């Protein structure tokens with residue numbers, strides 16, 4: 001629950017997270033049927049708790065925001081239907097929010113960051129560079145041609161025997177590791193444009209992980225070193241491609257008002273933040289990232305995107321569909337479907 005003041009101040013009144021990680025953990029990843037059922041079982045309780053913690057009643061609300069995609073459609077439908085029910089029952093405007101737009105505004109939950117800014121969105125499902133000109137005005141500069149950065153963390157972590165989600169577990173394992181002894185491929189190095197690729201790194205890291213033998217005395221240190229090598233390689237690629245996007249963005253903006261935001265689950269990674277902070281400084285960009293709690297998925301960022309949309313006079317009908325695929329920059333996704341272009345169009 002978020003309050004957006006008339007002067008633009010943002011107050012997070014409550015942010016309740018119901019995690020399903022334990023239910024999916026035995027399967028090493030998210031199982032769609034389990035996800036949909038868990039949403040049904042927890043949605044009422046989560047809404048109730050959000051209201052209680054914010055100390056507001058339904059009569060205090062001015063609008064309802066619900067994620068309408070992209071993502072596993074079973075869970076999306078549950079949240080969107082609950083949002084529609086409240087909007088209908090209380091006569092409130094509904095805003096159907098793109099999950100990625102939520103990540104795009106997430107850093108604005110704790111800091112007043114003016115538009116436009118250059119955004120690196122790095123999560124489990126997405127890895128994109130976007131120019132964010134304002135709410136509903138995103139232009140894609142680059143995207144992954146295979147895996148997302150968080151997906152690479154998760155898959156490589158699995159080959160190292162770590163639990164899901166792999167990103168935080170791998171970061172922990174990398175503490176005290178020295179990755180220098182494991183050379184990993186540098187995808188797309190020197191290639192024009194701002195696209196990403198992590199599949200070569202994933203294959204190379206999996207091969208190295210298989211080569212580590214538990215019998216060796218140095219096994220634990222070997223794992224730590226490999227984890228550090230993987231984390232550094234991902235951070236390095238994010239930095240190299242962001243650096244290109246920054247150069248382009250600075251040219252297009254005549255070197256003025258250069259702001260950079262990194263958001264999404266992978267933005268919680270300390271090495272990624274550190275490397276990108278340096279990249280931004282070298283290019284003359286000011287650096288922003290959401291506070292830790294708002295890097296990974298949360299409802300506050302969806303509420304803020306909804307509030308900003310309402311303020312801009314944008315709202316949706318009660319027939320708003322749940323969308324498994326929903327690119328932020330639809331024109332770019334159609335013209336150049338770099339990531340997971342399925343039968344029904346670009347995922348994101």
Ligand code: KG4
Pocket residue numbers: 122123124125126149150151153154165166167168171264265266267268269270295296297
């Ligand atoms: O934004 P998010 O919560 O969900 C999506 O929209 O995908 O991102 C989740 C992703 C997972 O892949 C997870 O492993 C990764 O973010 N992640 C991290 C860290 N915390 C979460 N990756 C690296 N280091 C972390 N500390």
Ligand code: ZN
Pocket residue numbers: 099103123124264265296297
């Ligand atoms: Zn997300």
